[in-house]
Amino acid sequence: MRRSVLVRFLGLSLAVALGAVIATALIATYSTSEKLQGEIDANTGQLQVDGEIYGELSQYASDHPTWSGVDKLVHDLAGKLGRRIAVTSEDGSVIADSARMLGAAPELPSVPAATIDARNEGVAKMSVYAARKTLTGGQASGFVATAAVPPFVSSPDWGMTDEEKQQRQRLGRQAVDCYNAKGMSATLAVAGGNVPQVMVESTQSLAGVRVMQKPGTAAKDDTCTPPGMNAPSAKAKIVNDDEIRRATACLDAAKINYTINDFEGLKSVEPKTKGEFTDKFVDCTTQARVQALTPYVAPQANLYLGAKSTFNVFSGEGLLRTAATALGVLLIAALVMIFTGRRLVRPIVALTGAAQRMRNGDHAARVPVSGKDEVSRLGHAFNQMAEAIQRHDFQRKAMVSDVAHELRTPLANIKGYLVASEDGVVPLDHELVTSLLEETGLLEHLVADLQDLALADAGMLRLHPAPRDLSELAQQVVSAQRPAAETAGVTLTAHAPEPAIATVDSARIRQALGNLVSNAIRYTPPGGDVLVGVRRVDDGYNLTVTDNGSGIAEEHLPHLFDRFYRAEHSRSRITGGSGLGLAITKHLVEAHHGRISVTSRLGSGSTFTLWIPGVPH
Known part of the structure; x- marks a missing residue:
């Protein structure tokens, strides 16, 4: 059974589109691979730049509860490092894009360079360009940048307010004065986030080079370090307490043994047996940290670097390659159209021939019909129309014959009586006149009927409702x-x-x-x-x-x-x-x-x- 013409045309279109897609994919894959290979060879140093961008944005995510205001940082980094930088939310909405700030909006790459998530513990992988270079020995090279564990663990100063920084500044000066009074060279340095940090000259120099390091805060006899000098910020303490609470609740529910360690005011949960980090243990501690950090750090976002690569079809090699591919697609489309078109056109040609025969007077013309598609229904409709025309033609001929007969009988009677009366055979008396009037009435009735039908056919039958x-x-x-x-x-x-x-x-x-x-x-x-x-x-x-x-x-x-x-x-x-x-x-x-x-x-x-x-x- 034949399918619908619409379905066949749809299948034809899909076949042509599939060929075009395959050809386009071949061109894109070949040209993009060549361009990517050249960029990796020529821009190895660019990977370090991208790592710096990732680090700056990760630090911003750690210090802010939302991405609001990141536009300035993105603009400054793009101008400084010469890269297009775009940050989008998980659903693809653009948060900041250095290209849009400059009035242009080229399409973003299909895959983000990295995912920025300040909540997750462990290593966050960043695959800039996701490049793999195939060498003679079959080795591959790539770039992976890592982000440290959440900020309040790696830096207890995370989330410190201006007031806390000023307090730390005062305590730092006291410690420096104390160390200097004891004959130890000390200074007050500024760490990340403009947080003051006491640095003391090490007693062990390296090749005569002066080395400054943090004093041994864990030593019990360190009397120069005032209380609170290395205490975590209030925000870090709140997040740490929430994390420990969530983690212990999860571990207790799972009946996993653990210990809680305290280091400089921050606690950590570790297995009871050292080194037994089961999947459930890791899941409990990770989820606890994510949930505790969520209100204080920016949500997860995607980082895009650079603009989408394009292939110039009007270049010398590109033009030849595009022309060859287009020729192949057109050839396939032509073959498919010829094969399918002949099947589609054949019943239409038969319909045309039958219609021409009907025009020439052959009202018996019919077309063979098979299937149930639109063309088949058209063939059935044509045959029904031809049958109706043939029937009406027969009725028309019968009507002419009937009208002639109906008119001939009373006219013959009227003529016969009049001729007989003229010849004196039949007297023109009252009885003859009555008979002639009856025959005239029949003629009048027939003519009136024909007139009514003519008016009805012409749509001129007048009514007075x-x-x-x-x-x-x-x-x-x-x-x-x-x-x-x-x-x-x-x-x-x-x-x-x-x-x-x-x-x-x-x-x-x-x-x-x-x-x-x-x-x-x-x-x-x-x-x-x-x-x-x-x-x-x-x-x-x-x-x-x-x-x-x-x-x-x-x-x-x-x-x-x-x-x-x-x-x-x-x-x-x-x-x-x-x-x-x-x-x-x-x-x-x-x-x-x-x-x-x-x-x-x-x-x-x-x-x-x-x-x-x-x-x-």
Whole structure:
């Protein structure tokens, strides 16, 4: 079974797109690899610069609870080191970008150079350029920068306020004065974060070089170091206490033994048995540190360095490579289109040929149809249209024949009587005039029917709607048709017990209902009954004409309202029907936005139903 044309076109597009993507990937991979190889060879020193950028931003993340205000640092580092620096949140939102600050916004690389997370303990890996250089020996070179453990562990001075720094400055001067008084060379240095630090000359020099180091604060006899000189900041102490609390709670729940050590005012949790760092132990301590630091350090962020590499397709080598790839893609697309297009076009060509044959008068033209796709449905629709045209053409020819016959009979009668009267064979008396008038009436009725159909086809059938009682109209039709019914020996009655108000053209409704009653009388044998009924249904009224006559065979019902259609040609001719009454009735009812239907059983009679919309309440 054929698939949908839409699905086939989609598959075709995807095939072409896949070829283009593969070709583009080959170009991008080849050109990017070459460019990356050249950059690694020429810019080995750039890795140290990137490490410095990472360190500065990591320090900023440690000292600030958010990334707000990092723009200035990013701008200064970019100007100083000549690199594009961008920091984004975990969801990709740009926090700071040195390129945007300068009015440009090139696309960021697809992979960040590093992840900055001041909360995590251990080693944070930074893969700048993620380069791997394949040498003759198959060795690879790369760059990995590491960040120290969280700041309050590596530096107890972390988070120190200005007031705490001033206090540390005063204590430092006291210590320096004390050491100098004891004959030891001491000085007050400034550590990271502008925190004062006492440095004492070492008693062990290296090759005659003077070495300054921190005094042995752990020594019990160090009387020069005042209390609080090496105490952690209040913030570091708060974070450390929260971390220890969280870690011990997790370890207790896991029933893991541990010890708590205290060093210069900061505590640490270690296994009871030295060196037994189980996965659960590491997880408890790591999560405790992350949760304790989260309110005080900046959230995790991605660091991008440099701009996205581009491939110049207009360079000499690039142009040739791009042209060759494009040619290959076009060739594949052309082959696929030719193969698929021929299958798609074949049924359309068949449809075109059949349509041309129909134009030349071959109304029997049909197209072979297989499958269930859009083209197949078009073929079915064409065959149905051709069948309808052929049927209508046959009906048109039959109509011309019927009209000629219907006109010829009364005209022949009129001509015969007039010639006979002119020759003196038949006297032109009252009886002859009456007969001529009857024949003229038949002609007039046929011409009026043809005119009504012509007006309906042209959409010019005029109506004069007004609120009327359908029950009253039905009674009028029954009164008008009763003489014909009595002549035929048929009992004609009406059942319309209550008013049925609808907006209609009373003359046209009487004409439509009269056609049905006239047909019912014509095809009901003597002694039969014809009943005209009016009743309310839903939002309208049903006008029914029911007889117990000969009925209509089931195969004739779908064509009963076609013009000049005759279920029994001989009987219709004898009874004088033109075959236009039901077609006119259908047009009249539809002009009132109604509908007509028929039910019948051969030998049991028929029921014709007109539905007319009622007046809204």
